[in-house]
Amino acid sequence: MSVSLKVSGAAKRKLQRPTYRLGQNTAYMISLAWRRRRSVILLGLTMTVAVILFSLTQLFIVPSILSAVEAKVSVAELTVIIFMFTAALMILGAAKAYLTSCSQFGRIEVRLMIGAMIQNKSLTMSYPDIEDQDVRKKMDKASMLVTSNTAATEAIWTTLTNLLKNVAEFIIYLSLLATLDPFMIIAVVVTTIVSFLVSNYLNGWGYRHRDEESEYSRRMNYLSEKSRDYTLAKDVRIFGMVDWIEEVYNSILRLYRSFIARGERVYIWGNIVDIVLTFMRNGIVYLFLIGAVLGGKMSAAQFVLYFNTVNVFTSGIGSIMSDFATLRKQSLDISAVREFLDYPESFKMEEGTPITPDLKIPYQIELRDVSFCYPKSEKNTLSHINLTIRPGEKLAIVGLNGAGKTTLIKLMCGFLDPTEGKVLLNNVDIRTYNRRDYYKLFSAVFQDFSVLDVTIAENIAQTDENIDTELMERCINQAGLTEKIAGLPNGVETHIGRVFTDGINLSGGELQRLMLARALYKNAPILILDEPTSALDPIAESDIYNKYNELIDGRMAVYISHRLASTRFCDRIILIAEGCIDEEGTHDELITRNGHYADLFEIQSRYYREGGVDDEKE
Template structure:
């Protein structure tokens, strides 16, 4: 059973109106005054174009009258001057419009970046474990951000083409009404084929999202500063270049097929349109030959026909832009729905000064996986306690730490802060109550002072507290020795910058956690880049440094956590043992085995037993 044509038309018009309304509201809020000027100039330019057609007739009449009693040199000069002024005016308006359009486009792009960042910073960390989310994020970032203004450009083009077309149509109709319907028919084939092109373009972009991400990642490996040393050390350049070229070759092959299909539709529409335009010009010739038009009027009509044909093309192009961009806007709007109604990341809350945090039988599974990363785990962190998580790689330690810090929601079970379920706490409370430093912490390309003060980015930097946190982490000495002290950029990307060693960076990251002054400090492998003496000093002073606050420490080095109040041993996402160091050694289980293996590397008497 076929589709109802009237229903299809109604849906298309409804969709067109929805896209136009969304885009105009966005542009109106982002750059109202420049947008009003754009529309005003578009309307004014339409009037100038219609006036140019009449001035052409004026000039031609003056030229043809030369040598006859009706000749008037002043009128001819006036007509030429008017045509020149109108042409210059149109050029000036076009130039100003291009400048305004660029400014409005950047303003809209900024507004869209704000919406994208609302989503990317507002969604839970779990979303970033999903390849589908990254595909959508990349598609929005590379395509949909500019599309709202493209729709607006299409709307402006449609408005301009419509107004200009009406003015030219009225002018042309005064010459001969027969020419008008033929010209209007020439735009229909282009509008029809452009809709097909729009769908092709969107499907192509969706299909290319992940290959494009892979190509971008490979280019990063070949050009990144951090990756450069390993690329050279392992001689990876040739292999990675081959991978990059293969990905690009595949893209170009897909693009070739896509453009061939688009070109087929485009050429068909343009050819049919050109045939209709040719028929219009033949009618014009017939009217001249049959004395239906004077030579001057025919010349003006010829200009009007050509100009009106251009406006019909612009109208069709504008409609195509709206529909093509509309497919990306649908994608964009769907992406925007991922933003939570309230985001902990943007919420300021007071820290929760707890007596105990308890995880009771919690479980968590990463997106796209079936096996839980954390399965039926129960742990307790008391006020002022240092609690350790140990276990082999992949046992779930970091995932559990992220859950305790409120970065991942539990799939089942319950986390309580004192007697309150974490889900019932005011938004932002857990974030404000936790300072987290992971093993893969971010090395901010900023000065030392800012790197530490980012531990509490929502408050004005406290210089005394920055110095105190740096001393507690052991970062104070080397930061003061830098060329500009704490104000030295910790990067070689910018002038005057100075890079740090891995161990020094780790001390800065730990200082950032201490600066936050949160009731719960989560340290994921906080000493992995420190030398043994620095590691010993850090953990020996940990209780003094956190001053009665609680710490959850993850470490592969069992010797660093032996003085923890309680040690939880993880294996395959579960807690298999817990207790103090002495209790676990007496248990002679997993902990004792792993501790003995590590100790054997340093203590001959243990190795020889």
Template sequence: MKMTIKQRYKITFRGYRILGKYCPGLIGFKIIGSIIESISPFINIWVSAQIINVIANDKSINKLFMYVLLAVITNFIFAIIKNVVDRISGVKEASMWDCFSKIFCDKQMSVDFVDLENVEYQHLKQKAEENLFMFGNGLAQLVWDTPGMINVIVSILASTALSISLFLADSSIKWLNSPAWILVVFLLIVIEGYILDKSKKKEQVIFSKWSDGSVWFNRAFDFYGQNLDLDLQRAKDVRIYRQDKIAENEINKMIIHNMREDGLITKMSYYQGISSFSAGVINALCYLFIVLKTYFGAFPVGNMVQYVGTLVKMTENFGNLTSALAENKIYCQHLQKLYEFLDMSGQDVAEHKTKLFDSMNNPIKKELHIEFRNVSFKYPGSDIYVLKNVSAKFDEGNKYAIVGQNGSGKTTFVKLLCRLYEPTEGEILLNGYNINEFDFKEYLRYLAVVFQDFQLFSFGIGQNVAAGIDYDPEKVELSIRKAGISDRVKNMPEGLETCLYRDFSENGVEISGGEAQKIALARAIYKNAPLMILDEPTSALDPIAEAEVYSSFDNIANSLITIYISHRLSSCKFCDVVTVFDKGMIVQRGAHNDLLLDVEGKYYELWNAQAKYYHTKHKKSLRKE
């Protein structure tokens, strides 16, 4: 799709607004540095011309000294300013990539959670990241090309100002004084710009072919050349199954493929050579015109130096202007891909719902009641319901178990309750009010969740448990004691300040999956929220550690309502109400013992399947002994 100048203007200045937000000051310092860099050569050209004229004509020592001093002082001041500006912009540019990452982080946090799992969202995100980080296109190109554009504009204006007298000065040859020479020189400059533009377009077509192949190459090489060998999670399989041999074979294929692409680079060089040759010819013609006017007495020899320098600069910069406009078209196309990603999806539910309740006004005082009322859910663009007509109440003071086979809808149920998803149909009520009527951040205060795929971070133990920079040490210690990991933490080198993992600290501690799960459980306990949701909280624990957690379950689950999700049905004995999911629907609900009486029910089937497994496993263990 062809872009108009107006569209390119909007795209470019939106890019500047994004840079102003995420990289404040970077473009401003780049522009200041470019203006200084652009003006300096013309000051030197003008001063040099004046010095030559003084030497060749009146030979005034005072004038000569004045011009030399002017040149020295001007260059000294400009050099100091330029050095300061370059240092500042250099520091800002060095952190530019981290700032760009923040763009994606902010987008990730602003969209509906369900969109994060959307294939189209992931595809657009990948394309935007590849354009930005793999080739430096889009925003980075805008940063790098802005000084060039400023240089072109300033240089053309300065060249025009210093060249006007070339056409006004009369020589002894009348035909050299014709105003038509202004048009001739201008046409030569336009022709050079046209040739450069055509060469640039041809070069860009080839570059697009080359970059399309390079995206695949870089992505594949990143996996086979780095991730496969360096990722510790894959290390065991790589060694045992010698997957490094597969990687080596794939890398050799890619290298051969990439060598074939070298011909495209040669073609790009060919078009660069054409534009350079044409620029040389046009500069020579302009130089001849100036020499003739000088020879026939239109102006002193010093002025010839000024005009040669300025016309060469003008020709060069008109060509650069064409090139800059062509580059602008290129990075506008890449910026469009970034904008497609940034403009995708609505804002998070936290942003686009009317809030009736916040921290100053909420209906939760003493009691807590949650109700799913005819809730159904299907993913956007899908006709298949993951949950269908789910209705259930959860009252204060009770512990609830959610059970069911994989894919029965348990995790979706949790995500709906956490407002990561919104119901397709029906509503979820908190004390009689739709949960979307609450301020999102305020609503999250009521929840303490341990997800099945929970994440800990490379911070200190205390910060991980408190989920914040500042924390109450006594409260953290109480939480880790309830979670059953107090002894392990006490033996760590820096206690609660011990950093998990070694991403940022050489003294960081690597922990097992079970230990990590207990710390995640301590984090939920520390929050002391009215509603606690535990999604497979003992899946990484051994049977003894799991039994310890169950035995202290009343102490751990100190929230008003606790919802426990597990594949291990032995946990249901500790809960007041068991809710059984099957194929996206609630098929049974009641106490553990009552549900076992229904021999035709799903819960009886699940319970006996697991009991049979453990019984068989116990028999095998006895035989071995």
């Protein structure tokens, strides 16, 4: 098996054109830290001063001792000089280490705060954007950029501190070297800059090809994760997937090795250029300084001082340029984070009209000439739907897979806006409302529900504070979970899942009952049930729907099901076919009409009567 990976040129060009520039991203991070954690900035400045003083102390210690020896000072005076420098180094070194340790906490906090902002954006952004692959890529990339200490959202503080320190030292050392030959200074600066630019370009090969490398890593990590996924253990063994998975992994690994080899060949040339130019630079400095000493223009102490200063000055130039290069890369990452955080909402949120759920208000939902087409689709999923759901009505939506039932629910709930037409709540277009407020009107059990690794009580109440125990117990009883929970050691405080604790695993039917209890606990005016009993056997399902009126308690309810027998509990049934309302009426009316609904009902009834022998005919 062969695997090929390509990153388009357009994608690369797009990465090189960030929305926010380096200065804007630096100012953004400084502003964010100043508002939320000022110690990050204050400790950074203090640490910069300590590092500069430490470097200057190191620079002057040997020349000072040599100068004292040349001046033939007493042993006591020489001892005092050595002691003072040693004490200064110890104090400044300890201060530097202490400040570094203290600053780390604030930097981590800022990164985690940005991570919380990304998480909040992911949880609250407009639903269509969550389904947009381009937005999901932005979200995934932003999330990756807050996962470690080396992430740009934390590492930028080290870069800024180093840059500030190196610029300050550059100015100090340049003033020290001002008395030397300008030609030597120019030669040192030019060779340093050329060495940096060439080496940086060659050594930046990996960064320029980071998308290709990340694709290899992403695919290998995906396969590694799948190999550790216990939910696949049965499939892997039954279908003999081991060889196939290993073949795919090794194929990607071979391509990755080739990629690494290409990079190493480029890096070797970068090292060769750096060695040659460093040799030239040091040769120029040695010739000049040795000539000055031999000519009597410079003492041994001055020779050591200037030689060390030139070396530090040279490395400082490279460090400044390296810091700017690092800062630019980090700026690209921070820009990616900001592009996701600032992604515009498709729906009105805070600026929309506020709305508060009220069980005493009769709510009516109307779809007026509604059509919907998913992005990049050539055909409407729904076409010219006209439907009014009256206050307190129990409506069933039925149809074959792909007919558009779930899309219709998404439009009612405000997850999607129609391509054409309007969705109205009490004759008001829902697009005018604060969409987050609008969601509060609904309680739901969806096909793809979410269960967290927390207690049963927390999963039902969706909180760990101020849980209404009486309401929760009533909802558990209505959902048919009382006996199950009563048999657990810790009752509703039992943990579900085994990610964080040694909890329990519920069956599919039990999970659906749990989600039904959660939907009832929210006690919203409108209840949406999207295949709420698909994992239950017919007898258990019948038990749930015998209590249907009790569960709904006079609220509007919309119910999707593939089992048509359950729809008889509803006031009205609509059959969706090819994106349109094909039939409408009560269960008995539709059976009498002898149309598509009656045909589907007969097929399912025959399936249960004959043990499923005719299932394939469906």
